[in-house]
Amino acid sequence: MTTLQTGPRPAETATVPIGQADLLPALLPLFGALASWAACLRTIDPGALSDLGLASVLPAAAWLPSLLLSVGFFFVLCRQPGRVWLPGLYLVALAVVLHATPAIDYGTLRYPWAWKHLGIIDYIQRHGAVDRATPILTAYHNWPGFFAAAAFIADLAGIRDLASPVRWAPLVLNLLYLAALPLLYRAFTDDHRTILGAAWVFLAGNWVGQDYFSPQGVCFFFYLLLIGLCLRFLARDPAPAVAESGRLSQALAALAQWSARSLPGSSALPSGAMRAIVTATALLLIVAMTVSHQLTPLVAISALGALVALQIMTPGLFLFAGVVVAFWILYVAAPFVAVVLPVEIRDIGVSAGQLSGNLADLAVLSSGQVLVSLVCRLLTVGIALAAVVGGLRRRAAGYRDGVAAALTIAPLPLIAVTSYGGEIMFRVYLFALPFLAFFAAALVFPSPQRGNSVAALLAAALLGFILAVAFVFANNGKDRQYAFASEDVAAVQWLYDNAPQGTLIVEGASLYPSLFRNVEHVTPVAIADEPAESRAELLANPASVLARWLDNDDYSAAFIILTRNQEAYVNAMGIMPGGGFEKIKQALLSSPRFRLVHASGGTMIFALNPAVRGMGEWIE
Amino acid sequence: MMARVTLVGALTVAAVAAVYGVVPRPLGAAFVLAFLLAIPGLAWMSWLDDLSIAETCVVAVGFSLALDIVVGCLLVFGVWSPPVGFAALVAATAAGVLCTRRRDEGG
Numbered sequence: 001m002t003t004l005q006t007g008p009r010p011a012e013t014a015t016v017p018i019g020q021a022d023l024l025p026a027l028l029p030l031f032g033a034l035a036s037w038a039a040c041l042r043t044i045d046p047g048a049l050s051d052l053g054l055a056s057v058l059p060a061a062a063w064l065p066s067l068l069l070s071v072g073f074f075f076v077l078c079r080q081p082g083r084v085w086l087p088g089l090y091l092v093a094l095a096v097v098l099h100a101t102p103a104i105d106y107g108t109l110r111y112p113w114a115w116k117h118l119g120i121i122d123y124i125q126r127h128g129a130v131d132r133a134t135p136i137l138t139a140y141h142n143w144p145g146f147f148a149a150a151a152f153i154a155d156l157a158g159i160r161d162l163a164s165p166v167r168w169a170p171l172v173l174n175l176l177y178l179a180a181l182p183l184l185y186r187a188f189t190d191d192h193r194t195i196l197g198a199a200w201v202f203l204a205g206n207w208v209g210q211d212y213f214s215p216q217g218v219c220f221f222f223y224l225l226l227i228g229l230c231l232r233f234l235a236r237d238p239a240p241a242v243a244e245s246g247r248l249s250q251a252l253a254a255l256a257q258w259s260a261r262s263l264p265g266s267s268a269l270p271s272g273a274m275r276a277i278v279t280a281t282a283l284l285l286i287v288a289m290t291v292s293h294q295l296t297p298l299v300a301i302s303a304l305g306a307l308v309a310l311q312i313m314t315p316g317l318f319l320f321a322g323v324v325v326a327f328w329i330l331y332v333a334a335p336f337v338a339v340v341l342p343v344e345i346r347d348i349g350v351s352a353g354q355l356s357g358n359l360a361d362l363a364v365l366s367s368g369q370v371l372v373s374l375v376c377r378l379l380t381v382g383i384a385l386a387a388v389v390g391g392l393r394r395r396a397a398g399y400r401d402g403v404a405a406a407l408t409i410a411p412l413p414l415i416a417v418t419s420y421g422g423e424i425m426f427r428v429y430l431f432a433l434p435f436l437a438f439f440a441a442a443l444v445f446p447s448p449q450r451g452n453s454v455a456a457l458l459a460a461a462l463l464g465f466i467l468a469v470a471f472v473f474a475n476n477g478k479d480r481q482y483a484f485a486s487e488d489v490a491a492v493q494w495l496y497d498n499a500p501q502g503t504l505i506v507e508g509a510s511l512y513p514s515l516f517r518n519v520e521h522v523t524p525v526a527i528a529d530e531p532a533e534s535r536a537e538l539l540a541n542p543a544s545v546l547a548r549w550l551d552n553d554d555y556s557a558a559f560i561i562l563t564r565n566q567e568a569y570v571n572a573m574g575i576m577p578g579g580g581f582e583k584i585k586q587a588l589l590s591s592p593r594f595r596l597v598h599a600s601g602g603t604m605i606f607a608l609n610p611a612v613r614g615m616g617e618w619i620e
Numbered sequence: 621m622m623a624r625v626t627l628v629g630a631l632t633v634a635a636v637a638a639v640y641g642v643v644p645r646p647l648g649a650a651f652v653l654a655f656l657l658a659i660p661g662l663a664w665m666s667w668l669d670d671l672s673i674a675e676t677c678v679v680a681v682g683f684s685l686a687l688d689i690v691v692g693c694l695l696v697f698g699v700w701s702p703p704v705g706f707a708a709l710v711a712a713t714a715a716g717v718l719c720t721r722r723r724d725e726g727g
Contacts, residue, residue, distance in 0.1 A: 088674075128700035148692030148700075149685070153656050155702040156639055157649040179678035183671075218685065225682040232670070277664055281683050288686035291693045332696060 026080055029072025030093055033065040037097050040065075044105045046483060051368025051572055054102060054476035063469060065097050070464035073200060077193050078457050087196045091178055094203055098471060099171040099211075106483040109167045112511045112565075114213045116140075117147065118162055119519035124151040133335045136519060142333035145291030146215035163489075163516065169213035174203060176221045177211070183228030185438055187235070188404050191448050197441035197460065198434075204467035205383045205433055205440075207376065207474035208426045219296035222285045224434060227303055227407065229285075233278045235312045279317075286321045290328050295414065297325045299431045303410040310406055364574030372477030379470045380429055383440050386463075390442035397447035401439070408435040480568040481511050487601025488563055489513050494598050495561060495605055496522075502556040506549055508566035508581055512603075523555070527584070528566070528575045539576065542584040543591035550608045557607075560588065564602030625717055628663045631655050632713055639706055660684045660709050663716030687712065 040062040050056035073090035080086060102110055109115060120140045124130060130141040130148075140147060154162055178199055185195040211217045289297045304318040329337055362370050387408070394401055411431035415424055429436075444460045445451040451460075492513050499505070501521045507514065509528035527538060538545040550558035567581045576584075588594045588606050598605040635655030638648030661683030665676050691705040 124695065124700070129695055129698070144696060145689040145693040148695050149689040150692075152688060152692035152702050152705055153653070156656065156706055157652040158645055159649060176678065176681065179674055180682070183675050183678070222682060222686060225679060229679070281664075281679065281686075284686045284690065285682060288689040291696075292689055 022080060023083075026072070026076045026083070026086055027089075029068040029075070030090060033068035033072070033097070034093060036061060036068070037065040037101075041101065041104055044101075046105050046107075046479075047485065049480040049483065051366045051372075051480060051568070052473070052477065053368075053372060053479040054105075055473050056368070058472070066094075066468035067465050069094050069097065070200075070468060071461045074197075074457050074460040074464060077196055078452055078460075081192065084192050084196070087192075091196065091199050091203065092175065094200065094468065095171060095174045095178060098203065098468065098475070099174055100168075102476060102479065102483065103167050103171060106167075106479070106485075108484045108486055108489050109163045109213070109513070110170075110479070110483050111209070111212045112482065112513060114166065114169075115163070115513040115516040116519075117150075117213055117215075118166075119515040119517060120144065120147040121151045121154065121162065122517050123519055124148055125155060131520070132333070134520065136523070137515065138336050138339075139294065142336040143215065143292055143294055143328075145288060146218055146293070166213040169217065170211045173211045173217045173221060174206065177206070177224060178203065180221060180224040180228060181434060183232060184224060184434060187228070187231035188401060188438060191445060193445040193448075193451065194438070194441050197445055198437040200464055201383065201386075201437035201440045201467065202434055204464070204471045205379065205437060206430070207379060207471050208430050209475055210427070210430055215293040216296060219289045219293040220430065222289050223296055223300055223303075223431070226282055226285045226289075226300060229278055229282050230304070230307060230313055230317065231403070233275070234282065234317070235307075236314065282317055283320060286317070287324060290321075290324045291332075295427060297321060298414060298417070299411045301325060302413050303407055306406040306410045307403070310403060312403060361574075364577075366572045366574075369477070369572045372473055375470055375473040375477065379467070379474050380426075382470075383433070383436050383467075386443045387436040387439035390439040390444075390446065393446035393450075394439070394442045397450065399447070404435050404438055408432045408439070478572075481565050481572065484513050484565060485601045488565065488603045491563075491598055491600035491603035491605060492516075492561070494600070495559060498557075499559070500556050502554075504550065504552065504555040504558040506546065506558070506560045508562045508584070509569050509575070511569045512561070512563045512565050525549070528570050535576065535580075539580045539583065542587035543593055546584075546588070547591075547593045547608060559597070560594075560606040562588075562604050562606075567602075624662065624666055625721065628659055628713060628717055631659050632710060635659070635706075636710065639703070655713075656684065656688055656709065657681060658684050660687050660713045660716065663713040664720065666720040 040059055043059050044057050044062070046057060048057050069090055073087050073094070076083065076086045076090065109118075116137060117140070120130075120137060124144065124147055130144045132138075132141050134141055150162070153159075159165065181199050181202060182195050185198055189195060210220065286297065286300065289300060301318065301321045304313065304321055307313045308315045308318045362373060365373060391401065391405065409432070411428045414428055414431075444456055444463070450456075495505070496517050499518070499522055501518075503522045505514070505522050505524045507524055507526050510524065510526040514524060515522070527535060530538070546560060550560065552558065562581070562585055570576045570581050585604065588604075589596065593609055594606045595609050596604055597607045631651065631654055634643065634651040637643045638651040641648075643651060658677070658681050661680030662677075664683065665671070665680045671679065687709060691708055694700070694705070
């Protein structure tokens with residue numbers, strides 16, 4: 001097996017025999033955490049969510065599980081090294097506490113985008129094809145791998161309603177990440193405290209919310225596996241610097257030797273067949289990423305390129321990934337790329353200059369969202385700073401973690417070559433997080449000889465608890481917008497049941513469970529996404545303007561849908577200041593031109609009063 | 621080795637039976653999901669002797685999911701047939717078991 005570890009090796013602590021009598025105290029915090037978590041679940045009322053998200057409805061006792069898990073985890077990590085599975089149990093419990101709570105308490109699929117993903121799966125199941133030139137959700141039709149696989153699996157398993165089971169996707173995906181991370185970290189160190197400590201930092205630091213039922217959620221798992229397999233099984237010795245000709249080659253070889261000094265002599269797998277199957281798995285992962293998501297394969301290319309530059313790998317996989325991605329972008333996704341590529345080329349480098357400008361403007365946010373936004377930023381910057389200091393401590397302990405450092409910065413080119421705006425910063429953070437977490441864990445455990453004191457244990461437990469608390473604010477801080485009550489979901493299902501082909505749906509904002517069925521039958525128009533002048537005109541005279549929008553012969557039917565999640569979003573983001581959303585709602589309720597055709601929970605659905613349809617402009 | 625082959629074989633047979641309606645739901649759905657999400661990868665993964673059980677399982681899940689995506693994505697090229705895709709996965713699983721058995725028997 002290959003390991004890129006340099007510097008001192010850990011002591012052989014894994015073989016220390018542990019008596020059964022020690023097991024109960026080691027498990028007590030775990031049982032206590034799970035029992036208190038289960039007790040708290042029943043007291044949470046998602047209907048009372050404020051702008052602070054899930055944290056606003058959690059009782060004080062709900063923070064106890066995170067505290068117990070953190071104390072118990074770092075205790076068994078440092079004091080019971082003979083049982084590596086024990087801290088593993090704590091990590092699984094942390095994932096359950098962080099990710100099963102919303103799934104259980106909300107009872108419906110979180111995130112509006114997840115519902116749109118169901119719509120693409122529904123389309124594939126009904127048509128057995130994708131429409132790469134469709135104007136709605138075009139990118140999904142051009143990168144359909146994830147959706148096709150989900151449709152394929154749902155068809156074979158006979159699952160008709162995917163919305164219910166896939167609400168567990170964040171928990172399942174984080175458990176998969178958790179299982180894949182040691183594969184990666186064992187290439188950097190043998191110290192299980194650093195490996196498992198990094199896994200804790202990753203779980204609590206993964207707040208960006210890409211781990212839901214989505215192509216990027218699954219592709220991130222593929223990315224971790226790909227890099228793990230490359231480092232563990234496909235790495236090779238760096239070539240001696242003197243053997244290279246040319247200054248660039250010599251510099252790269254010298255860099256490779258510096259970054260991975262003391263690399264074990266041979267990284268070749270014991271048999272050619274094993275190398276073949278590992279390589280085939282890597283190729284399969286690259287293809288699966290390429291057909292499912294735009295961004296992840298680009299990061300994979302960058303990371304593989306870094307490994308090639310450091311002479312950790314031969315360029316085969318890097319070249320293969322480049323060719324496959326180029327083929328998909330330029331041939332299969334050509335209808336989409338033809339429209340988007342000119343914009344992307346125009347915006348190359350622009351994103352880098354707009355990063356701060358695209359972050360949430362704290363001046364217009366509600367007070368709760370200001371706090372959530374600050375926690376997100378503090379959590380991100382805190383982990384990055386901990387990683388820097390942890391890296392320096394490893395360096396001082398004699399380690400050269402050049403490969404991990406290179407993989408940390410590998411996603412950075414995305415900032416320049418995509419037009420995601422401020423959003424890209426969080427994607428870059430996500431791809432850097434596994435390696436940031438490794439260095440951050442080294443803040444406490446820089447080497448096998450350090451980090452065993454009681455003070456270090458207490459500091460680690462405190463930091464672990466703070467991270468877990470911050471996660472709840474950061475990851476669940478927008479749940480008032482992203483979590484849907486079952487009555488609201490039922491209202492939207494009524495709308496889609498009654499929307500014939502060619503229906504116009506005017507929505508307050510796109511943040512509600514929409515486009516999950518018959519996606520090609522409807523044309524959605526979100527008021528929140530309209531240009532500022534258009535919104536101002538609408539807010540000045542809502543009933544008149546909306547009547548004009550709906551009285552359109554191009555559509556066979558037209559509805560307006562206003563939901564509490566939309567209202568929470570536009571109010572929290574300052575999109576319609578001065579109670580604009582409420583003003584629209586009241587105007588529609590009081591206007592004779594509109595009928596309230598369905599209301600359930602916090603959702604209202606309006607249609608034009610047929611008695612006045614086609615009568616032209618009204619005089620107020 | 622035998623435990624892995626037995627598990628792979630049993631779940632493959634159970635999944636085939638479930639797809640053709642022999643096993644009632646929800647048990648049938650569980651068999652099909654277990655097969656699609658792990659078994660093709662598990663059939664091939666005995667090659668990787670250096671991996672722990674947890675690592676073997678996670679690589680097997682990644683391999684199987686990636687294979688599901690590649691098979692499903694053939695719809696882009698006009699091929700969409702869940703039964704045919706399922707048959708392809710069963711064939712890939714059988715090939716994995718046969719290859720790993722031959723290698724293990726050959727020492």
